[in-house]
Amino acid sequence: xxxxxxxxxxxxxxxxYVAGEAPNSVAAxxxxxxxxxxxxxxxxxxxxxxxxxxxxxxxREGVLVTPTMIKLAPLPERRIIGxxxxxxxxxxxLGLTESERx
Amino acid sequence: MVxxxxxxxxxxxxxxxxxxxxxxxxxxxxxxxVVLGGAGSGKTIFGAxxxxxxxxxxxxxxxxxxxxxSAKAIxxxxxxxxxNIDSLRSKIEVLDxxxxxxxxxxxxxxxxxxxAVIGAKAKATGAKRIVLDGLDVLLGHLGDSALxxxxxxxxxxxxxxxxxxxxxTAKAGADEAxxxxxxxxxxxxxxxxxxxxxxxxxxxxxxxxxxxxxxxxAHSANEFPFSITDAGIEVGAGSNTELRHVxxxxxxxxxxxxxxxxxxxxxxxxxxxLITGAPGTAKTTLAAAxxxxxxxxxxxTLFVSFDEAPEQIVRNVExxxxxxxxxxxxxxxxxxxxxxxxxxxxxxxxSIRALLREHRADNLIVDPISALAPRSGNADAEGAAVHIxxxxxxxxxxxxxxxxxxxxxxLTKETPIGISTIADTWMHLAYVVxxxxxxxxxxxxxxxxxxxxxxVRELVLTSAGITxxxxxxxxxxxxxxxxxxQTENEQGRLRKSAKRDAEFRQREAELAVAETxxxxxxxxxxxxVREATLERLKLDRESDVSQTATQNLELLHRRGxxxxxxxxLQKAKRSRR
Numbered sequence: 001x002x003x004x005x006x007x008x009x010x011x012x013x014x015x016x017y018v019a020g021e022a023p024n025s026v027a028a029x030x031x032x033x034x035x036x037x038x039x040x041x042x043x044x045x046x047x048x049x050x051x052x053x054x055x056x057x058x059x060r061e062g063v064l065v066t067p068t069m070i071k072l073a074p075l076p077e078r079r080i081i082g083x084x085x086x087x088x089x090x091x092x093x094l095g096l097t098e099s100e101r102x
Numbered sequence: 103m104v105x106x107x108x109x110x111x112x113x114x115x116x117x118x119x120x121x122x123x124x125x126x127x128x129x130x131x132x133x134x135x136v137v138l139g140g141a142g143s144g145k146t147i148f149g150a151x152x153x154x155x156x157x158x159x160x161x162x163x164x165x166x167x168x169x170x171x172s173a174k175a176i177x178x179x180x181x182x183x184x185x186n187i188d189s190l191r192s193k194i195e196v197l198d199x200x201x202x203x204x205x206x207x208x209x210x211x212x213x214x215x216x217x218a219v220i221g222a223k224a225k226a227t228g229a230k231r232i233v234l235d236g237l238d239v240l241l242g243h244l245g246d247s248a249l250x251x252x253x254x255x256x257x258x259x260x261x262x263x264x265x266x267x268x269x270x271t272a273k274a275g276a277d278e279a280x281x282x283x284x285x286x287x288x289x290x291x292x293x294x295x296x297x298x299x300x301x302x303x304x305x306x307x308x309x310x311x312x313x314x315x316x317x318x319x320a321h322s323a324n325e326f327p328f329s330i331t332d333a334g335i336e337v338g339a340g341s342n343t344e345l346r347h348v349x350x351x352x353x354x355x356x357x358x359x360x361x362x363x364x365x366x367x368x369x370x371x372x373x374x375x376l377i378t379g380a381p382g383t384a385k386t387t388l389a390a391a392x393x394x395x396x397x398x399x400x401x402x403t404l405f406v407s408f409d410e411a412p413e414q415i416v417r418n419v420e421x422x423x424x425x426x427x428x429x430x431x432x433x434x435x436x437x438x439x440x441x442x443x444x445x446x447x448x449x450x451x452x453s454i455r456a457l458l459r460e461h462r463a464d465n466l467i468v469d470p471i472s473a474l475a476p477r478s479g480n481a482d483a484e485g486a487a488v489h490i491x492x493x494x495x496x497x498x499x500x501x502x503x504x505x506x507x508x509x510x511x512x513l514t515k516e517t518p519i520g521i522s523t524i525a526d527t528w529m530h531l532a533y534v535v536x537x538x539x540x541x542x543x544x545x546x547x548x549x550x551x552x553x554x555x556x557x558v559r560e561l562v563l564t565s566a567g568i569t570x571x572x573x574x575x576x577x578x579x580x581x582x583x584x585x586x587x588q589t590e591n592e593q594g595r596l597r598k599s600a601k602r603d604a605e606f607r608q609r610e611a612e613l614a615v616a617e618t619x620x621x622x623x624x625x626x627x628x629x630x631v632r633e634a635t636l637e638r639l640k641l642d643r644e645s646d647v648s649q650t651a652t653q654n655l656e657l658l659h660r661r662g663x664x665x666x667x668x669x670x671l672q673k674a675k676r677s678r679r
Contacts, residue, residue: 017215019212019214019215019218020214022212022214024209024210024211024212025214027209028209031209051214051215051218051219052214052218055218055219055221055222056222058215058218058219059197059219059222059223062198062199063215063219064199064201064213064215064216064219064240065201065211065212065213065214065215065216065240065243066211066212066213066214066215066216066218067211067215068211068215069208078204078206079202079204079205079206080205080206080207080208081201081205081206081207081208081211081243082207082208082209082210082211083208083209083210083211084208084209085208085209085210086207086208086209089206089207089208089209090208092206093206093208
């Protein structure tokens with residue numbers, strides 16, 4: 001059962017660094033997708049970079065551990081590391097609130 | 103470049119003077135060496151020196167992964183040694199691998215990203231040597247020791263495949279037993295384990311290095327003393343323990359005649375003096391007086407000031423008759439300001455070492471060393487402070503170090519970042535507030551090998567310079583300033599008053615004796631009166647009783663009573679006669 005789209009969707013721009021099919025990396029993508037589905041008020045633009053295939057951008061951005069996710073917009077830019085199973089930390093880092101949850 | 107050495111294991115020379123002999127040729131090639139040690143024990147220098155030597159002597163590229171310090175700081179520190187690091191920069195890549203404090207933790211993570219990044223860098227530069235400096239910092243973020251273990255083994259496997267000779271450094275407890283329990287798995291995965299220690303033994307700083315384990319190597323398992331010189335780490339020969347004995351018996355003036363007197367002639371040349379005190383107690387002034395005296399002796403002095411500009415220091419001490427400007431112009435004195443917050447404590451040590459060499463200093467002043475540690479209990483800062491004192495001592499440089507310390511008694515446990523134990527002389531300056539005045543008091547807490555006054559002296563700053571006033575003590579309290587003058591007068595007055603008091607009290611006592619005598623006589627009279635009264639009462643009673651008996655007899659006769667009833671009366675009559 002889908003609701004009508006709200007008048008104005010807010011934008012999230014995210015970049016997620018993963019390491020191939022490593023368990024933490026796979027889990028991070030899953031956790032993030034599940035959470036974003038709960039927030040129809042936002043539209044997320046998600047870029048996933050596999051450091052095993054493309055190490056250069058990670059090196060430039062100082063990515064050390066995987067998974068690492070960078071919130072590029074809205075500002076301020078923030079970073080979170082880990083498989084994103086800590087939903088509370090993820091919500092707070094993305095600047096979402098419980099009330100916006102659909 | 104790799105040395106062939108009995109059979110399958112090859113060795114990579116470290117370029118660390120004396121160390122290759124200890125370890126039996128060098129670090130095992132394409133294997134992992136773990137270097138464990140406390141804060142400021144020299145681990146980072148060990149790693150940097152390995153890469154510098156590889157680049158310089160063997161044209162081998164190196165990769166330095168810095169978990170604790172910025173890449174910039176690593177290069178700056180390395181530049182303070184005589185390795186000519188700038189010319190080697192094309193061969194050495196430093197990867198800034200610090201995790202930002204502001205990063206949010208959102209679940210388990212792994213080092214796969216890091217390994218991918220390192221792998222890409224190593225491939226690009228063709229690195230043969232890799233140093234992972236401060237791995238404990240990264241492992242700390244993992245939180246869980248099972249996770250840390252898993253990632254360390256992942257790292258080991260990756261390094262073995264990479265074909266690089268690796269050094270992993272980690273901060274561990276101060277003593278070896280503690281280090282062993284902190285990172286047992288780190289040691290287990292390593293092919294070679296080196297421990298570095300920095301401890302204070304009987305008042306002297308001692309650096310020790312030991313190869314705790316090395317697969318297949320003919321290493322010596324003994325502890326070897328080492329020192330950190332301009333050339334970097336030097337093991338064995340020329341160690342600080344031997345140099346330490348070249349302590350001069352010569353005295354140099356502190357710049358204050360009275361203080362020299364209190365110290366039986368001044369500071370020992372090559373010794374270290376610690377001056378502690380609250381803000382504004384003239385620590386800098388005392389240090390400046392020493393610098394002035396040194397320049398007058400035509401000695402060269404390096405004055406390192408934290409967070410205060412040279413001009414400011416010169417101007418401030420000018421007001422009390424210490425003129426440093428001519429010495430700066432003549433080149434004997436160099437005042438150098440360092441900003442305490444911009445670099446780590448160890449980076450400051452490196453800067454000071456380079457400055458000492460550059461200036462060819464005979465004397466070193468650091469004002470105040472407490473700037474290294476805004477909070478107390480900072481092990482890095484403590485290590486650095488000890489390192490600075492040690493640096494000066496091993497080179498025979500006379501040092502005067504100031505440190506901010508509260509007005510609390512200097513003998514409490516809160517000694518200024520650890521150096522009080524290795525300083526040869528320790529003076530404490532305190533404000534003594536009494537009678538609405540704040541006066542500066544100087545105490546010599548300790549002075550090795552010197553007969554020193556244990557009395558407190560008042561420090562008086564005038565436009566003509568620094569003088570010390572004798573202390574005046576009353577009831578075990580030291581008096582200063584106006585209060586001393588006032589008390590001297592007061593004492594005279596009190597003495598007169600006391601005399602009058604005594605006279606008065608004597609007269610009072612005499613009167614009391616006289617009065618007592620009178621009272622005693624009165625009592626004797628009273629006693630006589632009372633005795634007389636008593637006598638009269640007795641007589642009255644006797645006559646009364648005999649009268650009554652006669653009356654009773656009379657009465658009985660008249661009633662005509664029988665004998666039996668009369669008998670007691672007759673008895674009574676008889677007994678009375």
